[in-house]
Amino acid sequence: MKLTGAQILCEALLKEGVEVIFGFPGGVVLPLYDTLPQYSQLRHILVRHEQGAAHAADGYSRATGKVGVCLATSGPGATNLVTGIANAYLDSSPMVAITGQVARPFIGKDGFQEVDITGITVPITKHNYLVLDVNDLARVVKESFYLARTGRPGPVLIDIPKDVFIEQTDFRYPEKVDLPGYKPTIEGHPTQIKKAAKAISESKRPVILAGRGIILSDACEELKELAETSQMPVVTTLLGIGCFPESHVLSFGMIGMHGMAYANFAVSNADLIIAIGMRFDDRATGKVSAFAPKARIIHIDIDPAEIGKNVRVDMPIVGDAKHVLRELNKLVGRRLHVEWVKQLDTWREEHPSVTIRESENLLPQFVVRKIYEVTGGEAIVVTGVGQNQMWSAQHFWYDKPGKLISSGGLGTMGFELPAAMGAKVGCPDETVWCIAGDGGIQMTIQELATIVQENIAVKIAIINNGYLGMVRQWQDLFYQKRYVATPLSGPDFVKIAEAYGLPGLRVKTRREVVPALKKAMAYKGAFLIDFQVEPEENVYPMVPPGAGLAEVIEDPQKKPARSSAPDLTASSI
Amino acid sequence: MDFQKHTLVVLVADKPGILNRVASLFRRRGFNIDSIAVGHAEQPNLSRMTIVVGGAEGTVEQVRKQLAKLVDVVRISDITNEPVVTRELALIKVKATAASRNEIIQIVDIFRANIVDVAADSLTVEVTGDGEKLDSLINLLRGFGIKELSRTGCIALTRGTTSSATAEE
Structure with a gap:
């Protein structure tokens, strides 16, 4: 029996054990979307921006160890995936990104919503494919998943023209891959x-x-x-x-x-x-x-x-x-x-790097510590990038792998919310806390709508200091406190939550923290807490840029302020 | 720094975009290509690239490793320190007046090059050989005025029965 390209893609995804696709439709992928209802085992989650799809697939992958899958249409759909693909590439996350392409006769003619996405993603994918013949499609999907998950994992992109989705051929899924140029070394010498x-x-x-x-x-x-x-x-x-x-x-x-x-x-x-x-x-x-x-x-x-x-x-x-x-x-x-x-x-x-100094004010470190205490450490923490990320790494203790999910190599603000969404979809029985900054959360805040529509019970803690905090910290330490373009007059996040249809709370004092966290945990669905923290708190310890690891600056509000590594000679131990 | 020119022979899958992948990698990692020549290899579906790259030992090692990561790259050999035959072809259009034409022809003969086109005010010379031979001919002809110059870049094979970068290990 002959299947269409779209059916072959779905069959192949099922063979690879795919359960969830994060995607966003558009003109050239319509034949695929029209086919999806035939494959009810494939859950499609409609994101609000394709960047969210890529980060969600990445978060899903980091939480589950499986290959994350995202899907976008041609042109802007494809380019919107780029940040998420680069993010996965730098952190070696296994991912398969599927993009639609204009029909073959239009390729290279600057057709509507045409972009050379395979060309664009050469330096940020492990490999990519433009499928010009429906007979290649099954093999390409097989190879893509194999490449994504083996060796040093990473993202692979498959670009499929609209008419290839429609064309029919026999479906045979290859048993093995034949990639003479790809033989990762597994055994050490x-x-x-x-x-x-x-x-x-x-x-x-x-x-x-x-x-x-x-x-x-x-x-x-x-x-x-x-x-x-x-x-x-x-x-x-x-x-x-x-x-x-x-x-x-x-x-x-x-x-x-x-x-x-x-x-x-x-x-x-x-x-x-x-x-x-x-x-x-x-x-x-x-x-x-x-x-x-x-x-x-x-x-x-x-x-x-x-x-x-x-x-x-x-x-x-x-x-x-x-x-x-x-x-x-x-x-x-x-x-x-x-x-x-x-x-x-x-x-x-x-040099107790993780003690929190005494303060009347609500310190961001205190918030993270309380999330640790309230969850008993049993949670997946998904962070943004910057101060919130470092505090999440420092003040929460992780005893198991895959519990801290963070954009390391690319440092992508906006990763946190969609990645948390992906993690929760992959691990529905685990508590997922998205620890965000007030800057980063606004880069992909539209995914709150996805979270509500799909009932994804992510708990969101915004560490709101009214600044792009880490950049401000560098301005504080290295640019004589000239806070250029870092103060944020943010939106009312509680009202934002309400507008998207999830409950929100604002917390301004230390004593409100634990009750708010408990309320969020007890609630069955997604929950947002806007923690209005000390605005100019810095992350310590810090090794200044360009310095060696031994030249640690410790919190000047705790003593001693600066310490160089005690210099051990070989004879002393 | 031990700066040296390295000749890499790279066997690649003959797929659309492979040249782009290789070129993109060189650009992105800041490696400088001296020359690159591509053509079909002995097996169908495979092409052989000869890439001359200059750089310190560590840089060239990174080039080699990064190239090896490309899925469509099947094998790479650094043949710099092996016995090899290298050849390059150049076409040189050189200004030639009635007075200078004979002198040019003599030089061309010495280099066992050929004159492949003659016009009223120019000669086009075809020369093959290793890069040094081409360099010296070009330098000699420069005195007469070179109007146009095109070089293919070097291609290379190892001498004898040993083979560089074949599909079989």
């Missing part, structure tokens, strides 16, 4: 793994630096085994948070520009860094020449192009984190690093 094990056994001050690759390869257990067997402290990148329980005695939190002072000190004084599934982003390393100056570096990553890209590496191991760690764990012996761990504990006591 045994000699390199041996070298790494030897380096670990010789190390006196080792630090494991764990990233999102651990989560993506489902290697959290293997990581825990490695850390515990050799009693090595673990620090993470922002996106690595949750790959190792933050309540674990060997956990020393996040490194980087707003990382824990003690995590940064640990890296700065380590004699061995075991970096796993991370890519030495500048926000994590600080000044590269001052990064881990005393350490040899083992770098385990599935992407060979990340080895030596930003930081010199002594022992590269290309491979999947889970496979490499499994082999490494066979070779690593039991060891103790009592002195070293004690030293880190001392730094943690002397």
Whole structure:
């Protein structure tokens, strides 16, 4: 029996286990939309802007580990996906983005709503396809999902002309993919793994630096085994948070520009860094020449192009984190690093990066902490970008992977609300808190309508300080407080919520916080709280841009204000 | 910095847009292409690109790794330090007067190049060889006045039975 291109696409999506599509219709995808009712297993969620579809697919993917799917029409529909695709690319989120294209005879003629979306997305997709023959469609979908989820995951775009949706052919879904140019290295090189094990056994001050690759390869257990067997402290990148329980005695939190002072000190004084599934982003390393100056570096990553890209590496191991760690764990012996761990504990006591100072006013950190307490840590937290993101990383503790969802590489304001929506759709039984800023939430606030229409019970906490807070903080610290283009006279978010049809509350004082959170949690649907917080609160600790990780500025309202990493010589431990 | 020119032989799937993908990658990562030549390879559906790229060792290593990440790139070899045959072709339209024509013809003969077109005030010279040979001929002809110049970019194969970047490993 012959099927249309649109039917073939739906059949193929079902074969790939797709349950949800975040999309927005338009002229050239009408044949596909007209076909969707035949496939009731595919839930379509109508977003209000295609950027929301891409972020929602990304949030869905990060919460579930599955490939997220978004769908848009040609032209502006496709270009509106671009930010979300780039966001997924930089954070290695598996995603398949489907766009409609003008019918084949019109391609290249600047037809209505025509844009060269495959050309546009070359640098921000793992791969992309323009399907010019309906007979290629099933194979292309198969390959796209395979590419999106294997190796270093990432977004793949499929551009389908309108007449290809209509054309008919036999449907045969390929069993296997044949991609001669795509063979990710999964197993690490045994000699390199041996070298790494030897380096670990010789190390006196080792630090494991764990990233999102651990989560993506489902290697959290293997990581825990490695850390515990050799009693090595673990620090993470922002996106690595949750790959190792933050309540674990060997956990020393996040490194980087707003990382824990003690995590940064640990890296700065380590004699061995075991970096796993991370890519030495500048926000994590600080000044590269001052990064881990005393350490040899083992770098385990599935992407060979990340080895030596930003930081010199002594022992590269290309491979999947889970496979490499499994082999490494066979070779690593039991060891103790009592002195070293004690030293880190001392730094943690002397530089308590996550205590909240006393204040009569409503501090943003206090709000995040209370969300942690009220949820008992059992929630998926989806953040915006900037101060709210850093406070969410610092003042909430994540014991499981996939519980902190945040735009790391691209730093996309506006990610929070649609991504939270996607996370909640993927994990309907979990509590999802969207912790947003008053700036970022307005970039995709239209998705409140989607949330209400589709009954997606996201809890939204707006950390409202009346500023583009992180930019203001930089103006405060590095531009002599010239607050150019950062003050916001925001809308009345409670009225906004009401207009969209969800309940909202405004909270201005400390004592209102917990009752408001409890009310939001008790409510069956989506709920918005506008927390009007201290306007000029800064995020600390902070490593100034261009400085090394050891040069941490701590909150001047807590003492001591500035501290350089205590300089350990090799002889002291 | 150990700056060196590297010759990469890249076997790619013969699909629309592959040149764009490669070019986009070079532009985006700030790598400079000295020359690029593309044509069908020995197998159907595959093309061979010869890319000459200048840069420090680390830069070229990044180029190679980033290229390898492209799904349509099947294999890459850096043949810089291998025994290879490299050839490039150039067409040079050089000003020629009655007085200078003979001298040009002599130079062309020395280089075993050919004159492929003659006009009242110009000669068009075709020359093949490695890049250095072309450079020196072009330099010599510059004195007469070069009106137009077109070079193909270098193509290369390894010598003997060893093969660079074939589909089989």
